[in-house]
Amino acid sequence: MPPDSRSQHRFGYLPVMVLVVLFLVGVTVYAVSVLREPEEKRRDPAACTATVNGASYSLPPARAEVAALISGISVRRGMPARAASIAVATAIQESSLRNLDYGDDAGPDSRGLFQQRPSQGWGSEDQVMDPVYAVNAFYDALEKVPNYAELPLTVAAQTVQRSAFPEAYADHEAEAKAFASALTGQSPAALTCTLDPPTASGSPDAVLAAMTAVYGSVDATVEGDRITVAGTDAYGWSLAQWAVANAAALSLDSVAFDEQRWTRAGGTWAAAPSSGNAVVVTVFRMMDQS
Missing domain, CATH: 1.10.530 (Lysozyme)
Known part of the structure; x- marks a missing residue:
């Protein structure tokens, strides 16, 4: 008797079905691995x-x-x-x-x-x-x-x-x-930075040295991890956004000016209590692991 054509068709489909199943399994494994990947590894590149x-x-x-x-x-x-x-x-x-x-x-x-x-x-x-x-x-x-x-x-x-x-x-x-x-401060709160987590503590003295190398003498005070620099209007926004642009290099945690605050954790400017006529820069401190 000639072979059953229906059986031939059924067995002919098997390799295709196996490939489809393997593909779906692979997609599932990849999706699960991505979802389980630590958040810091899935961040967009720092920019x-x-x-x-x-x-x-x-x-x-x-x-x-x-x-x-x-x-x-x-x-x-x-x-x-x-x-x-x-x-x-x-x-x-x-x-x-x-x-x-x-x-x-x-x-x-x-x-x-x-x-x-x-x-x-x-x-x-x-x-x-x-x-x-x-x-x-x-x-x-x-x-x-x-x-x-x-x-x-x-x-x-x-x-x-x-x-x-x-x-x-x-x-x-x-x-x-x-x-x-x-x-230059002409566009307030226009510069944001999304950064990787810091790997070292910041230094208020280093922030002040870098700032004065660019702007010359500034009216600043240092208290703990915080530097307060007098500034208003465009000049204040220039100082503030300069600090944000340098946040990666100087290990900064936040910058505040004119009722706005940029944080390293958030990466954007958001409403905040007024800092008066001053830019407030806070450096990041690594937790003591001892």
Whole structure:
């Protein structure tokens, strides 16, 4: 007798059914493993985000620190926020906001945040590798550009840099403007950072030293783990958002200003009791495990 065709079909389906079952088992095992994975391993990558006029841009914390340095020095010098936008966009293009110890296509001796060349009169190699020096050198040159704040960003940046790719600066204008607006204090509570848990205690003295390196002398008091810095309006918001941008490096736990408070645990600004005309920065302290 010929074989039963129905039996052939039934047995022909078995390999497919086995594969389907194995696939479903695999999906289930993966889902359970993800759900059981510790929360800290499933966090989004640490990032700082500037949100201005409904548009958001993110940077890794180490690069947000550089944007904060550039913007804070413009505040110290009394320059308009436009200067910070030009400088941040330039540093994004030249170094991706990194203090590079090597040159690129601009020249073999290019160094630092802006790829400044000692052979072109920017200073010694050690000087251009000092971020504070490099930023001030950039601003010294920018201030000599007539009406720089009214020029297209790429024109102002190119007048300072004399780059082989002058139009490239414009590619970073929107991102630079958002970070500069937040970090110069023009846009309050616009910079947030979502960070990994700290691995070390913070130091109020280290916070104060870093802040004064950018802003110069500040009116500050230290009490325990808390630093209180006098500041109002845009200046206060610049200080506050500089602190948030540096929270990873300085092991900060919270920053408060103008009835708003950023916390490392939450990663965002939220309503809080008024701190008066002062920015209040609290460092993180590791629990004593002894």
